[in-house]
Amino acid sequence: MTDYALLLKASGLKATFQRMNLLERIEVHGHMSIDAMYEEVVKSHPSLSLATVYKNIILMVEKGVLVEVPITGKKSKYELLKEEHIHLVCTGCGEVEDKPKDSIADNLFTSITQQEDFMLNKQEINLYGTCKTCQVALAS
């Protein structure tokens, strides 16, 4: 479990109750939308304002603490910054699962962009489909 206070301070942000809780909820779920975060954190902190959530998410993305995960046809989710990986996005239940991105993919995309003189900065790989659970549910 990450030390959120340390993480925030390292990014020049104060370790407030709101931020700590947002980070904790995001880490537990893996990926969350703004609404979902608000709904969860407001339970333990009823005075929480949605505006505060927005402000903090924007700030923490700018500072590199969080990463935005845009999803086709839906609202973005956010995750903690970590090693680059692949997202398996279930179009049934909306859940996002992480999978490690091996070096094959990495080298492949590095070489593709080098051919174009494109200075590669970030690889975003989203695989859309139906997760195991939803497949079972559909079969019945």
Place this chain on the structure above:
Amino acid sequence: MTDYALLLKASGLKATFQRMNLLERIEVHGHMSIDAMYEEVVKSHPSLSLATVYKNIILMVEKGVLVEVPITGKKSKYELLKEEHIHLVCTGCGEVEDKPKDSIADNLFTSITQQEDFMLNKQEINLYGTCKTCQVALAS
């Protein structure tokens, strides 16, 4: 150049002036945001309504004529449905360039998802960075 009237009819949509022009502008640019489409088409059709653009884009995405391309931190762009490919997204000028996705990547992601019993439907690969033109501009 695609036959837009045919494309629309094949999808069960009437070939209206608005739709033909939207498709033509999208094909010429490769990828466009809703606003950009409206700006361009309204020139040749001043009575065009933004609501019509929205309605049509939503409809054409549903029918599979268009594909949404979500972009981190920005509004989605739309492109004509074509063979799966990779997007090089320049964070400087916002331009999106297509690159063919070879079979190596394809097989890789197919096997990754099979391990998970995830029924893969669509591969979305966005590589963010700085295009050649913007690199030159930055250097000066």
Place this chain on the structure above:
DNA sequence: CTCTGTGCAAAGCGTTTGCAAACGA
């Protein structure tokens, strides 16, 4: 103590909706 962060309420925008008129087939 000082500066940052929070909450509230209002403002701002992008997007959607309903409906009458116009249009495509």
Place this chain on the structure above:
DNA sequence: TCGTTTGCAAACGCTTTGCACAGAG
């Protein structure tokens, strides 16, 4: 002609902003 599509204007809902107060360091 008949069902679809358009344009307009209003409604909606998410996101942002300004400001006074509270809180972290």
